[in-house]
Amino acid sequence: MAISIALLKTVVALAMVDPGAGEPTLDQVRAATERFRDVNVALAEGYMRDPLNLCDTAEMMGRPAELGAMGIHFARPDLLGISGPPNPRVSGSGTHTDFLKPAILIYEPQADGSLELVAVENLVFADSWRAAGHDAPPMFHGVAYDTMADDPSTPVDEAHLFEPHHDRHVWIYRENPNGVFAPFNPAVTCEHHRNGGAHAGHASVPAHAP
Structure with missing residues (x-):
């Protein structure tokens, strides 16, 4: 397993290239999203906290724990094309990939109960992306988006x-030792997550006193 993790880091590092035509630099993405360090600004602009209040980790999705965590997701349903509750899973029709206006912001819970912005994310649903005429996943800076789908033969929910x-x-x-475009970050922790929820296939996150 250590070999596969090392290989993953190498592939991610080698894949990083300069922005393609029309793509923003990472500095431009940062400048466009800096205001969201204040989660109240994100909420005011339509980002919504994961209703299950999950702090996602690699282990929860059936990956090696040493890959780290993602954090708590705050999403713009309109940019994802989500128009209703999970039925039975979350789905959407959006094909938004502009990182100057990311569809998802990711926060790490802090010991004092605050949230610290750690990453931004864009997501498109595979069926909607394919229906829009695309044969391959989107790319950013020469790196194809990761693809996530649940494997019903496993006890965890990979998606x-x-x-x-x-x-x-x-x-x-x-900073992510796995690479700036890796899905998980070992420098992020869910240790201070409070009142965490759980769903089928995810281990419940221990609740902490407020």
């Missing part, structure tokens, strides 16, 4: 209640 989708994390607010 964390979402229909199959393509997503790209960009770790511009927390």
